[in-house]
Amino acid sequence: MKSTYFRLISILFVCFLTIVPAMAQKKGQKKTTFHVEMDCQSCVNTIEKNIPWEKGVTDLKCDLKTQTVEVTYKTSKTNDSILIDAFKKIGKEAVVIPEGEKAPATHENCSHDHKSEHKH
Helix, strand or coil, X not given: CHHHHHHHHHHHHHHHHHHHHHHHCCCCEEEEXXXXXXXXXXXXXXXXXXXXXXXXXXXXXXXXXXXEEEEEEECCCCXXXXXXXXXXXXXXXXXXXXXCCCCCCCCCCCCCCCCCCCCC
């Protein structure tokens, strides 16, 4: 009898773990992680001030340390290619990171002048 209850609870738990992540991703939305070279907070600020205004973008998270930008958007309004073009407009090259992979390591410098932005 106890093993039957345990089996039922286990099955329900597995179903819960399968269904909840699917529900978390809203219907008609996609979350894409891009690798974007960012060397400083100014780079992050530029992205945070521009990309959220792109049509269909509902959420954005920048991570300077990993040089990644996670964008959630409505698939009926935009797509990865349009967002890559939006990054180009602000002088940033964005590359989609396939799910389960990490951003490539880069050692290149930021492409704009920081002399006026950094105080030494």
